[in-house]
Amino acid sequence: xxxxxxxxxxxxxxxxxxxxxxxxxxxxxxxxxxxxxxxxxxxxxxxxxxxxxxxxxxxxxxxxxxxxxxxxxxxxxxxxxxxxxxxxxxxxxxxxxxxxxxxxxxxxxxxxxxxxxxxxxxxxxxxxxxxxxxxxxxxx
Amino acid sequence: xxxxxxxxxxxxxxxxxxxxxxxxxxxxxxxxxxxxxxxxxxxxxxxxxxxxxxxxxxxxxxxxxxxxxxxxxxxxxxxxxxxxxxxxxxxxxxxxx
Numbered sequence: 001x002x003x004x005x006x007x008x009x010x011x012x013x014x015x016x017x018x019x020x021x022x023x024x025x026x027x028x029x030x031x032x033x034x035x036x037x038x039x040x041x042x043x044x045x046x047x048x049x050x051x052x053x054x055x056x057x058x059x060x061x062x063x064x065x066x067x068x069x070x071x072x073x074x075x076x077x078x079x080x081x082x083x084x085x086x087x088x089x090x091x092x093x094x095x096x097x098x099x100x101x102x103x104x105x106x107x108x109x110x111x112x113x114x115x116x117x118x119x120x121x122x123x124x125x126x127x128x129x130x131x132x133x134x135x136x137x138x139x140x
Numbered sequence: 141x142x143x144x145x146x147x148x149x150x151x152x153x154x155x156x157x158x159x160x161x162x163x164x165x166x167x168x169x170x171x172x173x174x175x176x177x178x179x180x181x182x183x184x185x186x187x188x189x190x191x192x193x194x195x196x197x198x199x200x201x202x203x204x205x206x207x208x209x210x211x212x213x214x215x216x217x218x219x220x221x222x223x224x225x226x227x228x229x230x231x232x233x234x235x236x237x
Contacts, residue, residue, distance in 0.1 A: 022165075023165045024165050024166060025165060025166055025167070026166075027168065032151075032169075032171075033150075033151025033152070033156070033157060033171065034149075034151055034152055034153050034155075034156035034157065035149075035151065035156055035157040035158070035167065035169055036149075036156050036157065036158035036159075036167060037165070037166070037167050038164060038165035038166065038167060039158065039159075039161065039162065039163060039164055039165075040163050040165075041162035041163050041225060041227075041230075043162075043224065043225040043226060043227070044225065044226035044227055045226070110227070111227050111228075111230070113162075117156055119153075119156075
């Protein structure tokens with residue numbers, strides 16, 4: 001006689017109505033104020049495992065007056081901001097580059113917001129900026 | 141889908157320029173005209189809003205729409221997002237601009 005337990009294990013997160021979620025921004029851009037480049041909000045009943053992400057800043061045209069060029073990825077829970085990634089370039093040389101990666105995977109819960117921001121405080125000049133992430137959305 | 145929307149915020153760290161949507165990517169802005177392009181998940185856009193966007197295509201961040209975005213569509217979009225995300229008091233009011 002075959003005996004089967006009713007206590008069946010819950011499916012793994014990847015088998016719970018999961019789907020890929022990607023966020024991306026790529027532009028060659030001059031000086032600008034703080035601007036959100038992408039936003040991801042986790043809906044009720046869902047979670048998101050953020051698996052990878054990167055920021056790359058590369059100067060393609062020298063600035064007249066050098067200022068900070070900054071990228072940020074921020075996870076927000078309620079009113080608390082967690083800086084997940086910070087890119088920073090302060091260099092006049094064409095081709096100067098800053099590249100950073102999200103250091104670990106992490107989970108976003110319902111209501112939490114994941115966003116990416118850029119700012120270039122220079123005068124003149126252009127930078128190529130890439131900000132991207134990939135995660136898996138699934139039923140909580 | 142790519143939609144041209146009204147920009148909000150003041151460009152400061154505490155109030156960066158952005159779009160009033162829960163989820164979108166590839167935001168390209170023009171602070172002078174107050175417009176931005178963004179890639180919005182299709183599931184976040186009601187069919188009648190998508191129909192409006194397709195009926196009045198935009199190619200730059202300067203040229204105004206030939207007709208303003210109807211308030212009825214704006215309200216319907218806000219309700220759609222509130223239902224879809226179901227996050228209590230969270231409310232978004234995106235405006236095609």
